[in-house]
Amino acid sequence: MSYQINEELLRFRPKMAQDKVIFNDFNLWYGEKHALIDINIAVKSNIVTAFMGPSGCGKSSLLRGINRMNDIIPVARSTGEVLIDGKNIMGSGINVYDLRKRVGMVFQRPNPFPMSIYDNIAYAPLLHDVAEEEELDKIVENSLRGAALWDEVKDRLDDSAFSLSGGQQQRLCIARALSINPDIILMDEPCSALDPIATIKIEALMRELKEKYTVVLVTHNLQQAARVSEMTAFMYIGEIIEFGATRDIFENPREELTEKYITGRFG
Amino acid sequence: MMKLESLIEKALFLSASFSALIVFLITFFLIREGVPALSLNFLTGLEWRPGQEFFGTLPTIIGTLWVVIGAVFIALLIGVPTSIYLSEFAPFWVRNIIKSSVEVIVGIPSVVIGFFGLMILVPFIRNTIGGRGESILAGWIVLAIMILPNLISLTEDSLRAVPKSYREASLALGATQWQTITKVIVPAASSGIRAAIVLGVGRAIGETMAVLMVIGNPETPWIPTSILDMTRTLTSTIAIEFSYAEWGSPHQHALFAIGVVLFLLVTALNFVATFVIRRNKN
Amino acid sequence: MNPVSREKIMKRLLLIAVALSLIILPVILIWVGYNGSGIISIEFLTSRPRLFEYGGIYPQIMGSVYLVSLCTLFGAPLGIASAIYLAEYAPDNRITQSVRFFTETLAGMPSIVIGLFGLEFLVFYLQLKTSLLAGAISLSFMMLPWTIRASEEAIKTVPQEYRAASLALGATKWQTIVNVVIPAAMPGILTGVLLGVGKAVGETAVVWLTAGSGLEAFVPRSLSSPTGSLPMYIYLLATQAHTVEGVQRAYGASLVLLIMFLGVSVSALMARNYYLRRLGN
Numbered sequence: 001m002s003y004q005i006n007e008e009l010l011r012f013r014p015k016m017a018q019d020k021v022i023f024n025d026f027n028l029w030y031g032e033k034h035a036l037i038d039i040n041i042a043v044k045s046n047i048v049t050a051f052m053g054p055s056g057c058g059k060s061s062l063l064r065g066i067n068r069m070n071d072i073i074p075v076a077r078s079t080g081e082v083l084i085d086g087k088n089i090m091g092s093g094i095n096v097y098d099l100r101k102r103v104g105m106v107f108q109r110p111n112p113f114p115m116s117i118y119d120n121i122a123y124a125p126l127l128h129d130v131a132e133e134e135e136l137d138k139i140v141e142n143s144l145r146g147a148a149l150w151d152e153v154k155d156r157l158d159d160s161a162f163s164l165s166g167g168q169q170q171r172l173c174i175a176r177a178l179s180i181n182p183d184i185i186l187m188d189e190p191c192s193a194l195d196p197i198a199t200i201k202i203e204a205l206m207r208e209l210k211e212k213y214t215v216v217l218v219t220h221n222l223q224q225a226a227r228v229s230e231m232t233a234f235m236y237i238g239e240i241i242e243f244g245a246t247r248d249i250f251e252n253p254r255e256e257l258t259e260k261y262i263t264g265r266f267g
Numbered sequence: 268m269m270k271l272e273s274l275i276e277k278a279l280f281l282s283a284s285f286s287a288l289i290v291f292l293i294t295f296f297l298i299r300e301g302v303p304a305l306s307l308n309f310l311t312g313l314e315w316r317p318g319q320e321f322f323g324t325l326p327t328i329i330g331t332l333w334v335v336i337g338a339v340f341i342a343l344l345i346g347v348p349t350s351i352y353l354s355e356f357a358p359f360w361v362r363n364i365i366k367s368s369v370e371v372i373v374g375i376p377s378v379v380i381g382f383f384g385l386m387i388l389v390p391f392i393r394n395t396i397g398g399r400g401e402s403i404l405a406g407w408i409v410l411a412i413m414i415l416p417n418l419i420s421l422t423e424d425s426l427r428a429v430p431k432s433y434r435e436a437s438l439a440l441g442a443t444q445w446q447t448i449t450k451v452i453v454p455a456a457s458s459g460i461r462a463a464i465v466l467g468v469g470r471a472i473g474e475t476m477a478v479l480m481v482i483g484n485p486e487t488p489w490i491p492t493s494i495l496d497m498t499r500t501l502t503s504t505i506a507i508e509f510s511y512a513e514w515g516s517p518h519q520h521a522l523f524a525i526g527v528v529l530f531l532l533v534t535a536l537n538f539v540a541t542f543v544i545r546r547n548k549n
Numbered sequence: 550m551n552p553v554s555r556e557k558i559m560k561r562l563l564l565i566a567v568a569l570s571l572i573i574l575p576v577i578l579i580w581v582g583y584n585g586s587g588i589i590s591i592e593f594l595t596s597r598p599r600l601f602e603y604g605g606i607y608p609q610i611m612g613s614v615y616l617v618s619l620c621t622l623f624g625a626p627l628g629i630a631s632a633i634y635l636a637e638y639a640p641d642n643r644i645t646q647s648v649r650f651f652t653e654t655l656a657g658m659p660s661i662v663i664g665l666f667g668l669e670f671l672v673f674y675l676q677l678k679t680s681l682l683a684g685a686i687s688l689s690f691m692m693l694p695w696t697i698r699a700s701e702e703a704i705k706t707v708p709q710e711y712r713a714a715s716l717a718l719g720a721t722k723w724q725t726i727v728n729v730v731i732p733a734a735m736p737g738i739l740t741g742v743l744l745g746v747g748k749a750v751g752e753t754a755v756v757w758l759t760a761g762s763g764l765e766a767f768v769p770r771s772l773s774s775p776t777g778s779l780p781m782y783i784y785l786l787a788t789q790a791h792t793v794e795g796v797q798r799a800y801g802a803s804l805v806l807l808i809m810f811l812g813v814s815v816s817a818l819m820a821r822n823y824y825l826r827r828l829g830n
Binding site: 067069072097098099100101104105107109111112113114115123124127128160173176177179180 | 710711713716717720721728733828
Binding site for chain 3: 271272275276278279280282283284285286287289290291292293296297300344345346347348349351352353356365368369371372374375376377378379380381382383385386387412415419442443444445446466469472473474475476480502505506509510514522523526529530533534536537541
């Protein structure tokens with residue numbers, strides 16, 4: 001499988017040339033079901049990469065391969081390699097908890113803990129002994145700023161997370177993921193439970209986040225993929241059909257399936 | 268970190284198996300102490316005179332059956348209609364009040380209910396109907412009070428579990444609410460109700476204090492012939508006599524043998540009930 | 550009789566049954582309250598029985614308090630730990646099914662049988678003698694299945710999403726359980742524990758066989774001394790008191806017992822609400 005990189009993009013984003021996450025012959029099964037078939041792609045750093053495709057194509061499974069959240073599903077097993085910064089995270093000596101400190105995740109429906117806003121953000125830093133109590137305030141503030149939520153909640157950090165609106169809760173979850181300074185942020189259809197205005201805010205946030213982080217986004221919303229990502233993978237029934245610069249995928253798809261999906265001629 | 272995790276898992280598993288351990292120990296020790304006294308004569312003998320080493324439990328067993336069956340019957344008589352009302356007719360707030368009121372009864376200690384029976388029911392029976400007052404009848408009422416809450420709770424759950432579509436179909440065919448209840452809903456809930464009955468019987472057999480205080484416990488029990496007769500139950504026999512049964516004596520073994528009988532009966536009943544519930548789910 | 554009029558009659562009969570169900574609780578409560586309130590006084594609550602039928606019920610109150618507290622100390626952590634295992638770790642296999650089966654069996658065990666077991670195993674075999682300790686441990690056997698049931702239920706109700714979020718932040722399974730799942734399940738767990746406590750407070754048969762005959766007129770001095778308890782004392786007074794004063798004391802003790810039980814239930818509700826508020830619901 002080959003893909004083209006937009007030369008223009010390369011000029012303005014020299015960091016982008018690095019491969020942050022590489023899948024080598026990665027296969028995943030849920031019991032008998034072959035959910036991901038021979039995945040071979042590289043996710044570049046400091047851009048937004050989108051995985052898109054119809055339901056059941058495996059995009060979420062692929063996303064979860066990056067932080068090994070598939071491990072918690074008893075019937076899941078995989079073969080192949082997943083390299084992050086050149087190191088295979090599927091190897092036997094890997095501490096999966098450290099991995100998840102470096103790879104943050106935001107879920108489809110906002111899932112803040114039943115605690116205060118402050119405690120939600122402080123949870124991971126405290127757990128991993130990352131900071132002293134005094135530094136915690138700073139971490140909470142920085143994380144909330146990073147998620148563009150600070151101004152809205154700075155006066156009510158002790159309120160319950162559930163007192164926030166849906167869009168705010170999702171940004172809280174993003175802040176929580178930022179609290180331990182990951183390199184990579186995974187977003188599994190983060191806007192699907194949100195209203196259009198909240199969606200716009202989060203999409204704007206994604207564009208800011210890629211300055212410091214590598215963002216991988218799963219979405220079923222074509223327009224969203226087109227709006228926010230630099231590279232897109234189109235998946236269908238467990239396989240990557242096409243992967244390349246978003247512009248190319250959308251304006252000049254090479255595969256017929258891709259074209260059908262983009263023009264909406266899918267059943 | 269992984270090692271700690273698997274250690275924790277093992278420790279938790281041990282905790283969970285503790286219940287199993289207890290049941291094993293109970294079975295083991297009960298059987299060890301009780302088996303020496305178990306014999307055909309034990310179960311069918313008519314005379315219980317520990318002083319002369321007669322350990323026939325037939326009167327006690329029949330007494331227990333009398334008390335339990337009557338109590339369950341009364342509890343059903345009151346409980347099933349109440350459940351029907353709760354499930355089919357009661358407005359939301361009424362249902363809450365009734366359910367709370369009934370459920371708190373579970374919290375009333377059995378001694379207090381026995382005390383109530385002793386002070387109110389026994390004299391009442393003695394004065395208005397006859398006999399000593401301490402009677403199977405008193406046992407019925409007291410025991411029915413104790414098993415009522417669980418019976419209502421389980422029965423109501425079964426009734427509510429019947430799909431709404433059954434009711435709608437029946438009503439659409441012109442049946443009245445009562446006809447729908449008797450011909451459609453209750454039959455559909457029957458396995459759940461049966462399980463509730465079995466569990467109620469189990470609870471009734473195992474109940475000690477409340478029954479003990481009102482049924483009279485004659486020194487030498489006889490096979491009861493009327494509901495005004497005094498009698499003993501398996502549970503009351505153990506409670507009354509354990510303190511003066513010498514350790515290691517046949518008397519003590521006999522009491523433990525009664526315990527074995529109780530244990531087997533109740534466990535078998537619970538097993539049947541669970542089986543019935545599980546079969547209904549499939 | 551046509552169906553419509555039958556329906557009317559049946560509805561009336563239903564209501565009679567409902568009325569009967571409804572009056573049980575108030576009748577008993579009022580009966581105990583009315584007869585027992587007369588004797589309640591500071592002296593009654595803080596002095597010892599004299600000549601069995603006179604005096605106060607202080608040792609019995611303390612006996613019950615000690616028994617139940619100790620029983621909770623044994624039973625609650627064990628029950629919660631078992632529930633955690635069953636809800637979070639147990640694979641769906643025969644071993645787990647057997648564990649559940651035995652827990653259910655224990656739940657259905659008649660109290661007198663548990664008393665017999667306590668007598669045989671704890672009092673004689675382990676030589677604990679008729680004592681506070683033997684009584685408390687036996688009570689914990691009774692409490693265990695209820696705590697397990699309620700706690701497991703509460704843990705299972707915690708949304709899966711919380712666990713996923715915690716794991717995705719790099720927490721281990723146990724860290725997730727301790728820091729997120731258990732706190733979130735606290736209302737249900739507390740209710741379960743306090744339910745077990747409520748049952749233990751009123752339990753007579755078990756303590757009769759393992760903790761003391763009820764004639765003890767002193768507060769237990771150590772774990773190995775026999776102890777009285779409110780339920781035992783009520784039983785003895787109810788069946789053997791010869792005087793009006795004796796019977797009155799039975800009412801008084803019953804009232805105190807009911808109030809203790811009420812106190813436990815109310816604390817359960819309050820604790821539940823506290824945790825519900827803290828969880829932001």
